[in-house]
Amino acid sequence: MAIQEVRSAGTQQLTLTHQRCCICDVEDAAPIAVGEDFEYRTSPDTFVAMRCRRCELVYLSPRPAMSELDRIYPSNYHAFQFSAEKFGLAYKVRQRLEAKRLLQCCKHLPANARILDVGCGDGFHLSLLKKFGDPTWKLEGVDASSRAVRAAQNAGLNVHEGTVQSVGLPSQSFDLILLIATIEHVEDPVDVMFSVRNMLKTGGRVVIVTDNTDTTDFRLFGGRHWGGYHFPRHWNLFNEATLGRLADIALLHVEQIETIVSPVNWVYSIRNLLEDRGAPRWLVNQFSLKTPLTLGAFTLLDSIYQLFGKGALLRATLRKSK
Amino acid sequence: MIDKPVAIIGAGIAGLTAANFLHRNGVPVILFEAGSQIAGLAKSYADADGFSYDFGAHFITNRLAAAVGIGAQCRDVKYYGESVRLRGKTYSYPFGLMGVPRFVTSAVKAKIRRAPAAQTAAEYFRRSYGEALADQVALPLIEAWSGAPADQLAPSVGNKLSHGVGYTMYLKAMSRWMGLAVSSGYCNEMPENPHVWHVYPEGGVAAVCNRLAEPIHDLIRMESPVENILVRNGRAVSVRAKGVERAVSAVISTAPCHILPKLVTGTDALKPLSAFRYRPMIFVNLRMEGRGILPDTVLWTPESEFPFFRLTETIHSMPWLAPEGKTIIT
Numbered sequence: 313m314a315i316q317e318v319r320s321a322g323t324q325q326l327t328l329t330h331q332r333c334c335i336c337d338v339e340d341a342a343p344i345a346v347g348e349d350f351e352y353r354t355s356p357d358t359f360v361a362m363r364c365r366r367c368e369l370v371y372l373s374p375r376p377a378m379s380e381l382d383r384i385y386p387s388n389y390h391a392f393q394f395s396a397e398k399f400g401l402a403y404k405v406r407q408r409l410e411a412k413r414l415l416q417c418c419k420h421l422p423a424n425a426r427i428l429d430v431g432c433g434d435g436f437h438l439s440l441l442k443k444f445g446d447p448t449w450k451l452e453g454v455d456a457s458s459r460a461v462r463a464a465q466n467a468g469l470n471v472h473e474g475t476v477q478s479v480g481l482p483s484q485s486f487d488l489i490l491l492i493a494t495i496e497h498v499e500d501p502v503d504v505m506f507s508v509r510n511m512l513k514t515g516g517r518v519v520i521v522t523d524n525t526d527t528t529d530f531r532l533f534g535g536r537h538w539g540g541y542h543f544p545r546h547w548n549l550f551n552e553a554t555l556g557r558l559a560d561i562a563l564l565h566v567e568q569i570e571t572i573v574s575p576v577n578w579v580y581s582i583r584n585l586l587e588d589r590g591a592p593r594w595l596v597n598q599f600s601l602k603t604p605l606t607l608g609a610f611t612l613l614d615s616i617y618q619l620f621g622k623g624a625l626l627r628a629t630l631r632k633s634k
Numbered sequence: 635m636i637d638k639p640v641a642i643i644g645a646g647i648a649g650l651t652a653a654n655f656l657h658r659n660g661v662p663v664i665l666f667e668a669g670s671q672i673a674g675l676a677k678s679y680a681d682a683d684g685f686s687y688d689f690g691a692h693f694i695t696n697r698l699a700a701a702v703g704i705g706a707q708c709r710d711v712k713y714y715g716e717s718v719r720l721r722g723k724t725y726s727y728p729f730g731l732m733g734v735p736r737f738v739t740s741a742v743k744a745k746i747r748r749a750p751a752a753q754t755a756a757e758y759f760r761r762s763y764g765e766a767l768a769d770q771v772a773l774p775l776i777e778a779w780s781g782a783p784a785d786q787l788a789p790s791v792g793n794k795l796s797h798g799v800g801y802t803m804y805l806k807a808m809s810r811w812m813g814l815a816v817s818s819g820y821c822n823e824m825p826e827n828p829h830v831w832h833v834y835p836e837g838g839v840a841a842v843c844n845r846l847a848e849p850i851h852d853l854i855r856m857e858s859p860v861e862n863i864l865v866r867n868g869r870a871v872s873v874r875a876k877g878v879e880r881a882v883s884a885v886i887s888t889a890p891c892h893i894l895p896k897l898v899t900g901t902d903a904l905k906p907l908s909a910f911r912y913r914p915m916i917f918v919n920l921r922m923e924g925r926g927i928l929p930d931t932v933l934w935t936p937e938s939e940f941p942f943f944r945l946t947e948t949i950h951s952m953p954w955l956a957p958e959g960k961t962i963i964t
Contacts, residue, residue: 359705
């Protein structure tokens with residue numbers, strides 16, 4: 313028997329666990345996609361994206377157990393080392409755009425405001441705030457990855473290792489909490505939002521940025537290759553309605569949910585398709601975070617969708633009203 | 635809060651799926667299996683000479699494998715094809731048949747004619763495939779498979795290709811382009827698409843059941859045929875197996891539906907199920923020298939001169955099921 317044909321030959325399988333919808337707390341879902349770790353090949357396992365029949369939340373089930381985090385976030389994971397040297401022009405452009413977006417979220421903040429970035433990775437956004445924001449702001453970050461925390465600390469940032477529920481930050485103390493590309497990664501979004509609410513001052517705001525499932529890129533590639541699945545690391549994927557439900561459950565007032573432009577899911581959907589179909593390396597490599605041309609082209613395309621309110625990312629601004 | 639367990643009858647793929655699902659959602663379960671092995675019709679078997687057999691289904695989809703968590707243990711199946719043998723010639727199914735003028739004309743005629751909704755499978759096939767294709771191919775196969783005349787079968791028997799001919803052609807084209815056996819025509823409940831294809835687990839189709847059984851191993855009672863299900867006020871309240879009566883909160887039965895009424899006491903509600911007939915189907919596995927004896931994975935033989943209606947050479951799709959240079963015809 314030709315054992316190498318079995319997918320598991322070579323790499324070890326992950327421990328997988330089944331999930332229910334975190335919004336409805338019920339397992340009543342239909343499978344919409346089967347995928348694998350196209351980007352990092354951290355395991356031979358296959359995963360299913362389920363869509364809740366009640367609320368339309370898209371979630372991964374089965375998904376890796378919490379004990380497997382070190383394996384599914386390898387040392388070359390992009391959020392641990394998104395540096396100017398490696399990513400060149402794409403880095404500079406993204407830095408500009410992200411800085412502008414961030415400061416937009418911060419425009420109501422007073423001097424000495426306390427800001428927390430949950431799931432801060434290597435501190436990309438905190439560094440931007442440090443560089444372009446009000447120098448009196450007090451910036452802190454949390455990330456579960458020791459590698460990411462070390463990188464952020466080396467950049468001179470005040471970052472705690474652990475989850476937002478476990479690091480023991482004081483309640484009623486932050487003016488703004490950011491979850492940028494975080495909520496889709498966490499074990500229990502509802503629990504995270506309860507903690508976030510608890511840490512916010514009354515009147516404080518949360519800004520969530522996450523992949524949008526109500527988009528054309530999702531409809532085109534959602535059967536397998538959609539970049540937003542990021543198999544097996546994105547565990548919960550939202551649309552405007554489910555993100556609103558999450559805010560309601562956490563007793564946070566929805567000030568605004570809008571979409572914003574991003575080329576990343578377009579570029580990675582095509583990359584995953586090419587990778588999966590065994591396309592030549594040079595072609596696959598035209599589609600990544602390091603290719604300004606393709607990123608630029610799909611930024612333009614997504615800008616057109618944005619005009620119709622269907623940008624690739626969702627941004628929710630929530631307020632703790634009492 | 636449910637304190638008494640839900641009793642599940644039969645540790646085949648359906649019973650194990652139900653038990654696994656309830657267990658992981660916090661519902662207490664107890665699973666009764668009459669036999670000495672789990673998996674039921676999804677059992678797999680390997681002999682000493684290197685041949686492997688699956689009793690029921692010969693493959694699963696990558697979607698089922700991933701959902702159960704055994705995707706990593708599966709091989710992709712690269713090809714799957716069906717053919718029909720008619721008047722000494724072989725036609726690929728379903729599109730090769732569409733090259734036969736008498737089938738095409740009768741199918742086109744059927745399409746043009748606006749017929750009322752079919753009441754039986756026979757009417758369904760004649761109206762949607764045309765009389766020639768229905769009478770010479772579809773109906774003899776349906777009758778051989780079910781053991782009942784096609785005018786006594788429901789029209790739903792025929793409605794397998796729920797997306798229509800166009801979508802089926804698209805799936806077939808994608809299958810060829812991707813070099814994978816894309817699923818087509820199996821399930822109306824879970825939509826088909828080019829990303830759902832046949833896979834085969836290491837150790838056979840039974841690997842699905844083995845994985846489902848892992849977390850509920852202690853909850854399965856082997857060699858425990860259920861003798862009685864007691865119903866009170868329309869609710870199942872207890873189950874007796876091996877002479878032991880056990881209070882339950884509900885019963886999920888995967889027993890053949892004409893058997894179930896014989897197990898239930900305290901209600902007549904299931905009596906109509908006794909009218910169902912089960913017909914044994916006999917599979918014969920022939921180990922043969924050589925490979926590629928049949929033109930395709932499955933060969934349908936609707937003509938009455940054959941003592942069988944279907945031949946399968948799974949080796950076309952899954953060469954690892956037999957030693958090099960040998961094959962199995964079922």
